[in-house]
Amino acid sequence: MFHSSKALIRNPRLALAVGIGIAVLLQLGGGWIDPYTTQVVLFAAINVILAVSLNLVMGETGQFSLCHAAFMAVGAYTSALLTGKALPTLLPHLSWTGSSWASQVFFLPVLLIGGFVAALSGFIVGGPSLRLRGDYLAMVTLGFGEIIRVLLQNANFVGGARGMEGILPATNLFWAVGFAVLTVYTMIALVRSTYGRGFQAVRDDEIAAAAMGIDTTRVKVTAFVIGAFFAGVAGGLYAHAVEFISPEGFNFLRSFEIIVMVILGGLGRPVGVAIAAILITLLNEWLRDLSQYRMVVYALIIILFMILRPAETLRPLLSRVLPGRKSAAS
Amino acid sequence: MTSAGTPLLEARNCSLRFGGIAALTDVSLRIDKGELVGLIGPNGAGKTSLFNILTGVYRPTDGEVLLEGRPVTGLAPHRINRLGVARTFQNIRLFGSLDVRMNVRTSFIARLRGGLLEVVRRGKKFRSEEREIQEEGRRLLAYFGLEEASILPSRSLPYGDQRRLEIVRALATRPRLLLLDEPAAGMNPTEKEELKQLIARIRAEFGTAILLVEHDMKVVMGICERLVVLDRGSLLATGTPAEVRADPKVIAAYLGEQHGEEES
Numbered sequence: 001m002f003h004s005s006k007a008l009i010r011n012p013r014l015a016l017a018v019g020i021g022i023a024v025l026l027q028l029g030g031g032w033i034d035p036y037t038t039q040v041v042l043f044a045a046i047n048v049i050l051a052v053s054l055n056l057v058m059g060e061t062g063q064f065s066l067c068h069a070a071f072m073a074v075g076a077y078t079s080a081l082l083t084g085k086a087l088p089t090l091l092p093h094l095s096w097t098g099s100s101w102a103s104q105v106f107f108l109p110v111l112l113i114g115g116f117v118a119a120l121s122g123f124i125v126g127g128p129s130l131r132l133r134g135d136y137l138a139m140v141t142l143g144f145g146e147i148i149r150v151l152l153q154n155a156n157f158v159g160g161a162r163g164m165e166g167i168l169p170a171t172n173l174f175w176a177v178g179f180a181v182l183t184v185y186t187m188i189a190l191v192r193s194t195y196g197r198g199f200q201a202v203r204d205d206e207i208a209a210a211a212m213g214i215d216t217t218r219v220k221v222t223a224f225v226i227g228a229f230f231a232g233v234a235g236g237l238y239a240h241a242v243e244f245i246s247p248e249g250f251n252f253l254r255s256f257e258i259i260v261m262v263i264l265g266g267l268g269r270p271v272g273v274a275i276a277a278i279l280i281t282l283l284n285e286w287l288r289d290l291s292q293y294r295m296v297v298y299a300l301i302i303i304l305f306m307i308l309r310p311a312e313t314l315r316p317l318l319s320r321v322l323p324g325r326k327s328a329a330s
Numbered sequence: 331m332t333s334a335g336t337p338l339l340e341a342r343n344c345s346l347r348f349g350g351i352a353a354l355t356d357v358s359l360r361i362d363k364g365e366l367v368g369l370i371g372p373n374g375a376g377k378t379s380l381f382n383i384l385t386g387v388y389r390p391t392d393g394e395v396l397l398e399g400r401p402v403t404g405l406a407p408h409r410i411n412r413l414g415v416a417r418t419f420q421n422i423r424l425f426g427s428l429d430v431r432m433n434v435r436t437s438f439i440a441r442l443r444g445g446l447l448e449v450v451r452r453g454k455k456f457r458s459e460e461r462e463i464q465e466e467g468r469r470l471l472a473y474f475g476l477e478e479a480s481i482l483p484s485r486s487l488p489y490g491d492q493r494r495l496e497i498v499r500a501l502a503t504r505p506r507l508l509l510l511d512e513p514a515a516g517m518n519p520t521e522k523e524e525l526k527q528l529i530a531r532i533r534a535e536f537g538t539a540i541l542l543v544e545h546d547m548k549v550v551m552g553i554c555e556r557l558v559v560l561d562r563g564s565l566l567a568t569g570t571p572a573e574v575r576a577d578p579k580v581i582a583a584y585l586g587e588q589h590g591e592e593e594s
Binding site: 186189190193194195196197198200201203204205207208209210211212213214215216222226268 | 385387406407408411412416417419423424425426427428432435436437438439440441442444446449450452456459460463499500503
């Protein structure tokens with residue numbers, strides 16, 4: 001565990017101030033960053049949000065979910081509809097370009113609404129299906145993911161299979177990095193509390209957890225809904241970063257990619273998962289030149305990662321570099 | 331049948347069938363406040379099935395369960411726990427990835443007052459609540475001699491300590507009735523002796539009623555006020571240890587078996 005984060009966890013205002021400070025600095029002082037690098041950082045931040053939020057469901061609570069990309073899609077489409085149709089119709093006299101003050105001011109509520117709608121869909125799927133275990137839950141979530149994709153493909157008002165284009169490019173380093181920091185903070189704060197130990201208790205032994213008075217279904221639904229909320233926010237950020245979304249972008253493979261990040265980072269280790277999300281984003285970029293061999297090399301590298309477990313090898317090294325880390329006895 | 335009035339927990343004519351197999355047939359049981367009752371019987375007699383009915387893991391096919399006169403038949407396990415019935419498991423079920431402290435802390439989740447937002451905000455209410463829980467958990471662990479182990483992973487504890495931790499975790503939910511499922515299983519004679527003392531301390535300190543499922547006759551006969559004997563899913567006898575020991579049916583079904591062949 002990263003004890004250096006402890007001071008930040010004890011003092012939430014400090015943690016958020018540092019995070020938002022970094023986001024603001026990147027946004028204001030990042031003029032020298034070229035558009036390509038900016039894009040990669042945006043993707044990395046979005047992947048961090050996705051992976052760390054899925055980690056709450058898979059890593060902490062131990063529920064196998066295969067529809068994280070579907071929640072992302074719900075958030076992406078909801079927010080794209082808001083900025084593309086609802087807002088310009090309701091407030092036509094304001095300027096709606098990516099960097100206009102109106103779009104920046106309204107971007108926060110738009111992202112949050114996207115998150116809430118995704119959370120609602122998480123509640124609708126999770127409520128009945130989280131009574132199921134293991135394989136069965138995986139099947140239901142896989143099915144839900146496909147349902148969302150097919151629904152979007154057949155919904156003409158959002159472009160059907162062609163997708164939506166010309167989405168307001170409102171996502172910038174401030175929003176993406178800011179939300180990534182907020183998500184990581186929220187997840188760590190959540191788990192490091194008596195309440196949060198309930199997620200892990202459910203993962204370790206559901207029967208024992210219930211016998212200790214924990215409403216296991218409720219704990220699982222809570223994890224699912226929170227996970228879906230942040231996935232929805234990530235979807236909103238993604239839509240407004242790439243300016244084009246289509247149902248295919250949120251298919252099962254996208255969910256799977258997020259799962260790989262969670263497993264690679266170490267189930268139940270938010271910081272590790274965030275690092276894995278960044279590494280996989282970079283890997284995706286580096287392998288772009290390999291074109292058709294990309295997935296082969298990608299798979300090989302993932303397998304090597306799994307075998308070598310660099311996170312565990314690096315931990316003793318990191319402990320020397322990072323200040324404020326004490327032995328396990330602290 | 332020690333005292334009159336409403337029993338703490340009562341099972342009335344409970345039956346449990348899995349398809350064609352009858353695990354329990356028409357079993358009744360009562361436990362009064364603060365009482366220590368032993369539940370014995372040969373392997374496969376239905377002791378754990380009865381436990382699972384009392385704690386809501388199974389819903390009885392027939393019959394009902396009353397907690398202080400209120401029907402609780404078939405309530406979810408977490409609701410029964412919140413009504414004051416806690417248990418341990420025959421095969422230890424600790425939260426393996428959590429350390430000893432955290433295992434105990436999970437028992438406080440059901441009583442948390444602050445919401446999720448309060449947890450994330452790390453507000454004043456959250457901090458004082460966490461402090462209280464930490465303090466009570468620490469006190470409990472200290473009382474049962476597990477304080478030094480508090481930051482060890484629960485998996486790494488010696489067997490006897492794991493059993494003890496399971497009991498502490500159950501007690502942390504502040505039960506009025508504690509169900510212990512074969513707590514002495516796999517223990518050596520010293521550990522068994524410690525267990526007997528532990529049970530006596532729990533009763534003295536917390537006034538908790540205890541239902542004890544146990545194979546080890548020495549443990550049961552030594553500390554229980556009343557015994558309930560199950561055999562092949564039915565009630566065979568109830569009474570004081572002396573009465574039960576003298577009961578020819580019990581001797582035939584259970585005690586005799588110890589000298590004869592082992593039934594499985």
